[in-house]
Amino acid sequence: MKMGEKRFITFEGGDGTGKTTLIERLAKDLESQGYSILKSREPGGSRISEQIRNVILNIENTEMDYMTEALLYAASRRQHLQEVIKPAINNGKIVILDRYVDSSLAYQGYARGIGIDKVYAINNYAIDGFFPDLTIYIDVAPEIGISRIKNNHRDMDRLDLEKIEFHKKVREGYLKVSQMFPERIKVVDGNKTIDEIYSEVKKIVLSEL
Ligand code: TYD
Secondary structure (H helix, E strand, C coil): CCCCCCCEEEEEECCCCCHHHHHHHHHHHHHHCCCCEEEEECCCCCHHHHHHHHHHHCCCCCCCCHHHHHHHHHHHHHHHHHHHHHHHHHCCCEEEEECCHHHHHHHHHHHCCCCHHHHHHHHHHHHCCCCCCEEEEEECCHHHHHHHHHHHCCCCCCCCCCCHHHHHHHHHHHHHHHHHCCCCEEEEECCCCHHHHHHHHHHHHHHHC
16 A cells, blocks of 8 residues: 555535545545545544534534533544544554534534634644644535535434524635635535536545545
């Protein structure tokens, strides 16, 4: 296996941006080139992290404080990092994650209004500076993202039920975060067909590996 510099790749975007499909395709293509890949997702990715995920996404937990939510995401992330992500990278794998710290910066920091800096501080503490080498942000207009979720007939969770305004804020948050870390975060236009989006993603990843 070739050992590239960039071994920790994350995908980010609002709900319904096709991240899961893009990750599947990328992992397959990289595997066929001889890379060893570990795919995972947040919130979740390990037994304890999944348990925390269930608390966060439980639709009955309507009284959850936003800061509690941010801390739970960070705690879940810490466990995932220690138990799954770091060991895989140390074993020479390329780790591809569906969501990581930038989700918290955009959702909790910006859209929920805690503040990007504050949520950055919580997360930097939780992950001890272990940021991705490369982040692909799939930028989709909120109306398009929501209509894609409905077409998928996917289960709606507590966060999906939020109004379209919230999705707009999430997007604004992601764009701000992308501007804060232009070296790490590559913005991909997600309003095209999945094939077009994927070829853009693949080009970026192959040029960075
Ligand atoms: P899920 O259905 O697991 O993921 P997706 O929408 O990517 O298919 O739902 C995860 C939800 O949690 C999603 O709406 C984004 C949100 N989220 C945060 O608010 N903060 C975070 O740090 C993470 C990882 C996710």
